[in-house]
Amino acid sequence: MNSYKNTSVIESAQNPLIKKAASLRDKKYRQQHGLFAAEGQRTIGAAIESGLYEIDCLLFDESASRETGALKKSAMAKKIKCVTVASKVMQKLSQQDNAQNIIGLIRHKYADAGKILSSAKTCVIALESPRDPGNLGTIIRTADAMAIDGIILIGDSCDPFAPECVRATMDSIFHIPLARSTVADFIKQNKLPTIGTALQGANDFREVSYKPPFALVMGSEQKGLSGELAKSCDHLAKLPIPGKAESLNLSVATGVMLYAALAPWRK
Template sequence: MNGRDEARHVGQVKEVTSLTNPVVKDIRALAQKKYRDQQNAFMAEGLKLVIDALDLGWTIRTLVFGKSQRGNPAVEKIAARTVATGGLVLEVSEKVLGAITRRDNPQMVLGVFQQRWHALKDFKPAGNEVWVALDRVRDPGNLGTILRTVDAVGAKGVILVGETTDPFAVETVRATMGSVFAVPVAKASVDAFLAWRKAAGVTLVGTHLKGSVDYRTVDYKKGPILLVMGNEQQGLPEPIASACDTLIRIPQAGRADSLNLAVATGVALYEIRRHALPTIGKDMA
């Protein structure tokens, strides 16, 4: 396709039925991290997620919807918004949607968006804010669930420390239920994270199996608070654990020796927010 053809197709609604269509191939490739990185893009499934992303100012590159959605006012509206910003709109068969999403019963709407990372230096905790750092989180479902929980409790952002799973992976985005568009995310090495933490002046609270303090007994009003959670298998590495102002533990009565990372993060976050914002319990009752 030459430049003149590309210019003619940008912002136009195209009907696609072939899996060999080059645009469809590019979207399908987003299932792999290397192609997400190359294209600086990712895929989000579902009408609500696409609307949320557009409302929050994310850049949509391609909107894809099934033929059954033709005439749906909500879909037509986001198609018009996509066209207005120079994006491409594809009307496809259910077979093509299934191939893109790798699902037998796919969502009828999906969007391809430009990735958005925040610079760590732009994270400036203040007041009674709560932030979260995750060290080498590996499971996309865990990361997605944590982003959703961070959004739900009103925490301000997430720092991914070390080699972590991709927040823009299809599985992660699905697990966030749209919160990937609402929660600022930065990434950093351990050294960069520790240097930032020192300059930011946050109270660093880490969960650790060797933590001697019950998470329910800590005074979390010494904000801003940064909750740091360790890798699913290995927990917090020594450099980060040593830098914590408090190492907490979540008591367990059963035979399990640990909690799922996302569950533990949720338990700790709600307790921290309960102290930082006493009305949160009433708001969420």
């Protein structure tokens, strides 16, 4: 039995490919298979078009429409494996309220941090130990909105390929290169003017110069920037908090910094 065969419809949730796809909700299996899942016609269209990631396999609902037919054609032209799945199986696989008619299994891939830094034209965001995948996804979306060069995850980051993160990016994960680095490697490789965001010992964010290209370094919500990373920054900028909240949400803080920094350069 060849479950990958194109012409037949997978009817069973016990099919090995379906079991593999379902297992990707779990970080352990995402790492074991080196894959993550993304859903929906627009999302998969973005994944095919961008070429940032290799698509291992596409699962199409058997009741696919004309639009998904066009997508299937372009996928097959790129030699991407396409499999047809019974609607009842697809509904079980989908993690969205309205079951999507395409699910893609996509290969994990990180870009090279050194390359992103050395070829940067506008801005590179470095995030130290981001913990919340929803926040990380929202940051990837904002980074894409501002068309920056890439995001570097420093230290112990949450999984950018977790479903909550991929969903929160609203397809932007397929537009913005992601890399990983240690604190030491980042400091060694980064030659860009660097602005860190800190609550203490920093200038107001409107008083810091941001001529691109530059690196914007954000610490974790709980702890802020580590001492080593903060020390490596050329400037430290502070977002004022006159009210009672103790801190800002990380994705909001990053968005405020990015728009303050780049909007004057991006008419």
